[in-house]
Amino acid sequence: MKKSDRQLGMDRDITRRDFIHDLSLASLGLTLPAGVLGEALSENMESAGKYYPPTRTGMRGSHSGAFEVAHALAREGEKFPDPEDLDEEYDLVVVGGGISGLATAYYYRKQFGADSRILILENHDDFGGHAKRNEFHQGGEMRLSWGGTMNLEYPMFSNNVNALLDELGVDIDELLEGYEFEYGSGPKGSPSIFFDAETYGRNELIHGFSFRAGRGDKLDTMIDRFPVSEESRESLKKFYARRENVFEGKSEAEVSEILSGISYTGFLKKYGGLSEEAANLFIKTTHGYWGVGADSLSVAECMGAGLPIMQLLGYPELSGSGDDNAGGSVAMFPDGNASIARLLVHALIPAVAPGSNATNIAVARFDYSRLDEATSPVRLRLESTVGNVANRDGGTSVSYVNQGQVLRVKSRHAVLACYHAIIPHLCPDMPQEQKEAQEYQVKRPLILTNVLLRDSKAFDKLDIAGAYCPGRLHAAIWQVKGVNTAGYHHDWEDAGPVPIMFWGSVAPPDASIPIREQHRASRAMLLAMSFEDFEREIRTVLDGMLSSAGFDVQEEVLAITVNRWPHGYTYDYLDLWDPEWPAGQAPHEIARRLFGNIAIANSDAGADAYTHVAVDEAWRAVGDLNSQVGTPTKAAEKVVI
């Protein structure tokens, strides 16, 4: 029977909400049209040294106060009142303080001189964009987790990215030495699958099972416990046991065409012999990795994500990777790529964290009051949503909203390191073709919710590192331990509080509609969800999964941080949904063209959702400005950190 909110502990006093000041619009002397700021402003006026957003819990990611101005502009077509001109003039204004925006500032100083005056404007209350640090102190010792980008996909790094990391002091080998994290597959505890009572009629946790690895003597016994029809169970058992080439006699090109032209779940039904019900169990396996269900991805794409198929192509193994660690070859900081963002900020504004470097960045305390000082050549201004960027008087003018006031600064150059879909609203004068190309970019919504538990005893008793949850909002959950790098330690053997990560995306109402419409629908659903919806979901899952091991859902949840990302992964082109464009004519290539003194960065500019792409695109954007200028004012100067 469904538990009441009380039984789930929803009334317990945990750290769960954003600290919202009760600021009335009038008290701020706002000059914006009514409604532009939305329901709430996040805390901003804390006294110096106290402003420290990484410890904020509740609804984070795209938090209240961060998106209302942009939505008023883009969705409701609001017009800004005339801006107040600030007496500030810069060489460069960067829109967006994510990895790409921060790297842009870094490269600009290298190419145009370390004394360049730079302003970075960021709409959130923290810098880093998706590189979001979640820091918990509720159980005593500090526990870290990541609220967005986590993996350094080092085998894919360009020379530029390697050089940048070198300059920041990041040593991938050292990161790998301290890295013992396997996305819910170990090293302590096994993977598992959790069927929940609301979706499947009963709670069933099947220890040791993984769709990716699906093997071993006990596989059939495990599948026998799946709360699905007998037909589905039998089809799954046969699927894992088969070893044949279903495309015998076809050429490589023919096979490749088939694999790129059919969805993974379609393949499972047509060639894998799975029932509809059994194939649907796989849908969410790709949610966190792609932001798209396996019913909207081609077989070729799902092979890349390590899903089983090879046994039907004539190979003995199920998947190319042959194991269950979906992370692949990656390195990691304990707060994910927030450490890269922090290293970049420190390189740009050393006063924020004197003495910090790549070996201690995870435990460095940042002084946010130093981010925006008039005496510093680089300034980073938070809670500032840009509403207009224009080429003007041989340079650019940039208007933004901060604390309800519309302000304007001048600069020689501007780089838009924000989402591409907002650019047509910021720069209405751009060529129509370029604006349409930018609108093609519909980011994939994602959710990454961190829940701090008092300890991991129930996980340990059940011997699970994490679980795949095919019926729930978050497709997978994992214990976050074993990323012992950059000065931080939290071993698998350690007692005490542990962050549990809930990872996934919102399934669209209808997966047959065009993919970018699916993303828009998921985004609307995500934004409509309240914090209580998330909390109820999390508690229901934890209770159903762990109560047999003595887990008390009312007592053991210490804090919840929901990192919701309605604009999550960059839209990269998909086999089933996008045409092949002629060279130079793909939407992202048109979208990122230089427009006067305004260049364009962000991972959107590479049509590829990775941290290293965000860096590469920053490098290109600064290069675009440089090629327009001619010779760099000061060539490739090393920025001293």
Ligand SMILES: Cc1cc2nc3c(=O)[nH]c(=O)nc-3n(C[C@H](O)[C@H](O)[C@H](O)COP(=O)(O)OP(=O)(O)OC[C@H]3O[C@@H](n4cnc5c(N)ncnc54)[C@H](O)[C@@H]3O)c2cc1C
């Ligand atoms: C949950 C999640 C997990 C991920 N995991 C990985 C991973 O493991 N590895 C990996 O390589 N990549 C990962 N990514 C991809 C991630 O997007 C990139 O790694 C990278 O962080 C993108 O950086 P960016 O600067 O291009 O964009 P963003 O991080 O989105 O930064 C852009 C910033 O601009 C701001 N902005 C937008 N409009 C305005 C405006 N009008 N005014 C002011 N500011 C504005 C945005 O709010 C944002 O803060 C993940 C993404 C998500 C969401």
